[in-house]
Amino acid sequence: MISITEKMIKLVNKLHRNHVLSKEEFIDLMDHMDQDTLDFIRSLARNISQRYFGNKVYVRGLIEFTNYCSNDCYYCGIRKGNKEIIRYHLTKEEIMECCHRGYQLGFRTFVLQGGEDPSYTDEDLVSIIHSMKEAYSDCAITLSIGERTYDSYQRLKESGVDRFLLRHETANSVHYKKLHPRNLSLENRKRCLYDLKELGFQVGTGFMVGSPYQTTECLAEDLLFIHDLKPHMVGIGPFIPHHKTPFKDQKPGSYEQTLLLISILRIMLPNGLLPATTSLGTLVDGGREQGILSGANVVMPNLSPFNARKSYQLYDNKLHTGAEHAEGANGLRANMKAIGYDLSYERGDFKPMI
Ligand code: 5AD
Numbered sequence: 569m570i571s572i573t574e575k576m577i578k579l580v581n582k583l584h585r586n587h588v589l590s591k592e593e594f595i596d597l598m599d600h601m602d603q604d605t606l607d608f609i610r611s612l613a614r615n616i617s618q619r620y621f622g623n624k625v626y627v628r629g630l631i632e633f634t635n636y637c638s639n640d641c642y643y644c645g646i647r648k649g650n651k652e653i654i655r656y657h658l659t660k661e662e663i664m665e666c667c668h669r670g671y672q673l674g675f676r677t678f679v680l681q682g683g684e685d686p687s688y689t690d691e692d693l694v695s696i697i698h699s700m701k702e703a704y705s706d707c708a709i710t711l712s713i714g715e716r717t718y719d720s721y722q723r724l725k726e727s728g729v730d731r732f733l734l735r736h737e738t739a740n741s742v743h744y745k746k747l748h749p750r751n752l753s754l755e756n757r758k759r760c761l762y763d764l765k766e767l768g769f770q771v772g773t774g775f776m777v778g779s780p781y782q783t784t785e786c787l788a789e790d791l792l793f794i795h796d797l798k799p800h801m802v803g804i805g806p807f808i809p810h811h812k813t814p815f816k817d818q819k820p821g822s823y824e825q826t827l828l829l830i831s832i833l834r835i836m837l838p839n840g841l842l843p844a845t846t847s848l849g850t851l852v853d854g855g856r857e858q859g860i861l862s863g864a865n866v867v868m869p870n871l872s873p874f875n876a877r878k879s880y881q882l883y884d885n886k887l888h889t890g891a892e893h894a895e896g897a898n899g900l901r902a903n904m905k906a907i908g909y910d911l912s913y914e915r916g917d918f919k920p921m922i
């Protein structure tokens with residue numbers, strides 16, 4: 569017996585129609601979620617992604633090229649204050665080696681992700697990007713390297729970068745202050761995101777689900793911010809504590825709430841690119857597959873050198889062997905096949921709605 573209240577059906581239908589709700593309505597939807605409504609909203613979201621993307625799941629090769637970071641975010645395992653990790657950064661040659669391996673495996677998007685590492689100047693990055701574009705002109709390049717100036721983003725764009733990922737982390741400024749040290753502000757984060765859009769990048773933002781001090785109101789504000797920004801990609805995953813951070817004793821985010829938010833995002837952004845993240849797969853075995861079945865359509869296997877992978881722990885027990893690394897592509901393909909999806913090795917650019 570399916571028992572969804574009239575009120576919940578109305579809210580979901582309104583979200584489907586308008587791609588947005590008011591803050592109060594989003595809060596209502598999230599606060600009154602039950603299993604039947606979650607099943608209903610996930611199947612709607614899944615139908616939407618099927619309509620736009622068929623059974624394709626896009627793959628992106630993730631290269632974690634530096635774990636140095638000048639920031640001290642309270643949640644993150646590679647924060648500056650963590651003196652117990654082995655820091656590394658890759659040379660251009662090592663990055664090219666990762667791309668080579670990835671290209672052979674069929675990847676046509678490379679995501680360079682790292683901490684905010686000042687040792688890579690704009691010139692260094694431009695030189696890396698030129699080399700990548702020269703060797704792999706049919707590939708898209710995504711950067712995920714944090715906050716920079718407008719000028720710096722412009723130079724990176726002009727050097728050939730296609731996409732940029734920068735999660736806003738939380739759209740509530742009081743909450744933002746509880747997650748970050750004083751030198752970081754939501755205002756600057758948003759400035760970066762709007763600059764990136766203006767410069768013509770395909771832009772991704774996102775947030776952690778269940779980060780400490782997060783309320784449903786914060787999540788509603790995240791959704792409204794996303795509606796306003798209109799990003800091309802949104803990455804969300806559960807918060808998972810890391811033992812060398814101030815949040816080591818906080819509880820992880822909820823699995824069900826993460827799936828719910830993936831579905832809400834799919835309904836808001838029918839043609840958006842939404843990854844099923846490693847943190848979701850770390851929290852629950854098979855979590856990424858359930859993310860796909862909630863409307864996600866991207867996976868990002870790891871192409872980083874083997875010895876670097878264990879040093880890039882943003883949270884405890886981050887998966888770094890098995891289907892989430894690039895060489896585990898066969899396993900990943902089989903896992904996706906088992907839920908009726910095929911990996912797609914196309915560039916998978918954002919396509920505007922027609
Ligand atoms: N748990 C889950 N996600 C995390 N991130 C950083 N630390 C954690 C954590 N402890 C996420 C942030 C960041 C992205 C690269 O990883 O949202 O933007």
